[in-house]
Amino acid sequence: MKKRVVLGISGASGAALALDCMRHLARIGVAVDLVTTRMARHTCDLELGPTATAELERLADVIHDGTNMGATVASGSYPVAGMIVAPCSMRSLAAIANGLDDTLLTRAAGVQLKERRPLVLLAREAPLTLAHLRNMTTVTEMGGIILPPVPAFYLKPDSVAAITTQIAARAVDMLRLERPLADAWQG
Structure with a gap:
């Protein structure tokens, strides 16, 4: 049976992260x-353009109405391997934490x-308030993974696309669906 994952997209900036996650997931089958949240489509169109937003939706197996x-996916009986929220707004983080x-x-x-x-949140905000940090701690204590979209500068990325592709691969x-996709530190 084909593995299944939920990809959530909030309205935070960083739509390229969602598209790259989708591409990686599609590539490994x-x-x-x-x-998506109410603002996610708007942010995707603004940051990626309608063509890339259409690609994101085309690669999805199921598109759920966010309302x-x-x-x-609202039921624990629906079998999925986990979820990524890319990007994850501080509003979504707070709601999840609480x-x-x-x-x-x-x-x-x-x-x-x-x-x-597994729940992986690509939390998008800077600088962080104490409320953000506490919500991140709460989600971590519940078993979630906070993965801020921080570039792996040691890989010497040559473009923003290289950065978002690597971050999405880490997400x-x-x-833990298969062998690692992200480029690793070589020492």
């Missing part, structure tokens, strides 16, 4: 349930935590 709290489950994205993330499945690697 993982089925993707796409869940449909009855979607399959168990609000008030959107399909935050509900699907909460399901991953309660089912003890996918955190799900």
Whole structure:
């Protein structure tokens, strides 16, 4: 049976991270349930353009209406290998940390935590407030993984695309679906 992952996209800046995660997941043959917030589509169109946004949706196996709290990904009985939220806004982080489950994205993330499945949040904000740090700590204590989209400068990336591709590969690697995709430090 084909492995399945939930990819959540919040309205935070960093839409290229979502597209690169989707491309990596498609490349390794993982089925993707796409869940977006109200502002995510706007941010994707603004940062990537309509063609890339269309590619993102085309690569998804299932696209869920972000307001449909009855979607399959809102239930722990729906078998997935984990979830990535790329990018993850501080609003979504706060909702996940506090168990609000008030959107399909935050509900699907909460399901991953309660089912003890991997949840990887590419938290996008700088600088961070104490509230942000506490929410990150709370999610980490519940078993989630906070993966700020920080470049691996030691790899000497030559473009923004190289940076986002590497960060997305690290996010996918955190799900432990197969051999690592991200370039590794060679010493």
